[in-house]
Amino acid sequence: MPVDHILRSLGYKFLSSLGEGSFSTVKLYSSQRHRCNVAIKIIDREKAPRDFVRKFMPRELSILGQVKHDHIVNMHEIIEMPGRRVGIVMEAAAKDLYQKIIEVNRIPEVQSKTLFSQIVSAVNYLHQTDIVHRDLKCENILLTAQEQVKITDFGFARRCQDPSELSRAFCGTVGYCPPEVMMRRPYDPKKYDIWSLGVTLFCMLTGQLPFDETSYFRLLGLQQKPLVYPDDVAVGEPCRDFIGTLLQVDPSKRSTIQEVAEHQWLKN
Numbered sequence: 001m002p003v004d005h006i007l008r009s010l011g012y013k014f015l016s017s018l019g020e021g022s023f024s025t026v027k028l029y030s031s032q033r034h035r036c037n038v039a040i041k042i043i044d045r046e047k048a049p050r051d052f053v054r055k056f057m058p059r060e061l062s063i064l065g066q067v068k069h070d071h072i073v074n075m076h077e078i079i080e081m082p083g084r085r086v087g088i089v090m091e092a093a094a095k096d097l098y099q100k101i102i103e104v105n106r107i108p109e110v111q112s113k114t115l116f117s118q119i120v121s122a123v124n125y126l127h128q129t130d131i132v133h134r135d136l137k138c139e140n141i142l143l144t145a146q147e148q149v150k151i152t153d154f155g156f157a158r159r160c161q162d163p164s165e166l167s168r169a170f171c172g173t174v175g176y177c178p179p180e181v182m183m184r185r186p187y188d189p190k191k192y193d194i195w196s197l198g199v200t201l202f203c204m205l206t207g208q209l210p211f212d213e214t215s216y217f218r219l220l221g222l223q224q225k226p227l228v229y230p231d232d233v234a235v236g237e238p239c240r241d242f243i244g245t246l247l248q249v250d251p252s253k254r255s256t257i258q259e260v261a262e263h264q265w266l267k268n
Contacts, residue, residue: 003042006081012040023047028092034076037092045084052155060154061088063131071122073142073152093142093150097204100143106207109239113266116201118149120261123193127257130161132189136196137176138203160189167192175199175209179249191251194260198246206233210247238265 004014011032018026024043031038045053064075079087097115101107107115119141126133133140134156142150156171166186178195180187202210210227227247229235242265248254260266 001082003081003085003087007040007079007087010079012038023049023052031076031089034089038076039090039092040079041088041090042081043086043088045086056155057086059158063154063157063159064088064090067126067129067131069122069125071118071149071151072125073150090152091150093152094145095143096139097141097143097149097200098138101138101203101207106233107204109205109235112201112204113239115143115147115149116197116204117266119151119197119200120257120266122149122151123197124257124261126157127190127193130159131157132160132167133157133193133196134167134189135172135176136193136200137173138200141200158189172196175211178251178254180251188251190257191254194246194254194257195251197260198243201243201246202227205235205239206230238268242266 007014007029012029013031015028015030015037018028018039020026024041026039026041029038029040030036043057045057048057061078064073068074073093074091076089076091079089081087095103119136123133123136133151133154135153136151140151140153142152144150156169158167160167167189168186170181170184172181172192174182176196176199178187178192181192199210202208206229208230227240227243229240242263245255245263246260255263
């Protein structure tokens with residue numbers, strides 16, 4: 001039976017498609033039960049890699065069922081469907097941060113600070129509860145119609161209770177991965193998230209990634225190079241210094257999420 005027919009029988013009315021991957025789709029529905037529009041991520045276990053079905057998907061569902069924060073997407077329910085398909089029903093948003101950057105080219109520093117403080121609040125909550133995201137990027141940061149942040153896509157998230165425990169899984173998105181992950185070295189997953197935050201803030205302010213292919217290869221040699229900002233972008237020195245604390249090549253020198261949340265630039 002088609003997915004839309006199953007969901008219609010449960011009170012969901014299809015509105016539009018939001019995105020599609022190799023083994024999952026995300027669609028927008030109106031919901032009688034929840035009395036609002038919802039985004040439903042439909043995963044086909046038959047098409048998904050075995051490692052994802054066995055390890056990553058159960059983690060994602062468990063973590064989404066546990067976390068409660070104003071700036072993390074809320075999961076309403078999980079729907080098991082025929083054909084080894086599962087639907088994750090979540091609150092809907094107006095757009096993602098990447099789409100906003102495309103629309104406006106770049107986000108002014110004052111507005112970026114407001115949005116980024118919401119992102120940091122959510123990541124601080126995750127790290128305090130020993131959860132790491134490992135795929136923070138503009139596409140995984142949703143915005144409501146009121147421009148409230150909602151972090152989503154916990155497919156690579158995991159629990160990390162022992163501070164000395166290192167991760168070995170190469171996961172995430174290349175443009176947002178720290179050098180130690182690109183080099184396939186065991187890494188501190190919380191420091192992974194911090195690097196991704198730095199890339200995200202740089203993208204918000206400039207409309208582009210901080211490293212092109214050439215400069216990223218220099219990073220893989222663990223050479224700390226000054227960040228290059230476009231000439232026509234107005235980013236103050238305090239903000240540039242702040243981003244520098246996030247994009248430290250040496251993870252031991254990279255800020256913790258508590259230091260990020262308490263940084264003077266963010267608090268001002």
